[in-house]
Amino acid sequence: MSRFRTIKVSDPRFESDHLRHVTVKTPHLKGRGNVTLFIPPGPLISDVPVTILLHGVYGSHWSWVFNAGVHKTALELMQRGDLKPMILAMPSDGLWGDGSAYLPHNGLNFEKWITDDVPAVASEVVGAVTDSSKHFLAGLSMGGFGALRIGAKYGHRFTAISGLSSITELSQMALFVEEELSNYQQEDGVNESVLATIIHHRQSLPKLRFDCGSDDLLIEHNRQLHQALTDEDIDHQYRENPGSHEWPYWEKHIVDTLLFFNEQLS
Numbered sequence: 001m002s003r004f005r006t007i008k009v010s011d012p013r014f015e016s017d018h019l020r021h022v023t024v025k026t027p028h029l030k031g032r033g034n035v036t037l038f039i040p041p042g043p044l045i046s047d048v049p050v051t052i053l054l055h056g057v058y059g060s061h062w063s064w065v066f067n068a069g070v071h072k073t074a075l076e077l078m079q080r081g082d083l084k085p086m087i088l089a090m091p092s093d094g095l096w097g098d099g100s101a102y103l104p105h106n107g108l109n110f111e112k113w114i115t116d117d118v119p120a121v122a123s124e125v126v127g128a129v130t131d132s133s134k135h136f137l138a139g140l141s142m143g144g145f146g147a148l149r150i151g152a153k154y155g156h157r158f159t160a161i162s163g164l165s166s167i168t169e170l171s172q173m174a175l176f177v178e179e180e181l182s183n184y185q186q187e188d189g190v191n192e193s194v195l196a197t198i199i200h201h202r203q204s205l206p207k208l209r210f211d212c213g214s215d216d217l218l219i220e221h222n223r224q225l226h227q228a229l230t231d232e233d234i235d236h237q238y239r240e241n242p243g244s245h246e247w248p249y250w251e252k253h254i255v256d257t258l259l260f261f262n263e264q265l266s
Helices: 063-068 070-080 110-125 142-153 170-175 194-200 219-231 247-263
Strands: 007-009 019-026 031-038 050-054 087-091 135-140 160-164 207-213 237-241
Touching: 007 110, 019 110, 031 063, 031 070, 031 110, 050 110, 050 142, 050 247, 063 070, 063 087, 063 247, 070 087, 070 247, 087 110, 110 142, 135 142, 135 247, 142 160, 142 170, 142 194, 142 207, 160 247, 194 219, 207 219, 207 247, 219 237, 237 247
Parallel strands: 050 087, 050 135, 135 160, 160 207, 207 237
Antiparallel strands: 007 019, 019 031, 031 087
16 A cells, blocks of 8 residues: 555656656645656666655756756666666655755655655555665755755665765755745754754764865865864765866766765675
8 A cells, every 4th residue: 555645657658768757645745746766677686776866956856867867877887787776766856946955844844755755656666675775865956965964864764875066054055046045944953054964963874975066156165064074083975076066067977976875785
């Protein structure tokens, strides 16, 4: 029996590129949410891992596929033997305003949508996804904020996390959205900061990495996060690469994230 009141799945006859599209109704959104799944071709081993990819502001569940071709990148890596088969689950952020920041606010819980509902979608649609499947979490920009903050907070659920060009503090959302930051404010200020969340949950952190383009408007914030984690002696990987806050950067460097997750499967 589904955990969702309604779940609608695309008809395999009309799917392409091993992509499946799902819409569910969930109390966390008080309405419907969308997830695009990449399901590798061929038989899948039981307990197949799941990588959840979070998009940035203005985006939706299709962003990683149709702006970066991540499904094609993953399949190529799998066919070369560089990446073990895994499901890619790409949800919308809940489609609130210019971006939900993947936080609970305004009576909706965009955080629980990611931690509870998206894994449930994967397990209901893909039989090889089980309670024993490892889960990874990554995202870009606002999605990087969500991935690093949520992943650190729920380290018992995620084996590894990764951020690309990440917002590191809630205040940086003002660089992108027209909604007032007061909409996003949390009762516990720890939830507004990647660094504060990581420090607060330092005893149960998943494996952690993040990267940023050297010409990105968020580069200094990422450098500061890297330095602060180093000062706190918190294990992590950080890389700077040529590039700015744009899809060509994320299309290229999502490979680094996927290979990092693959290392955790060895």
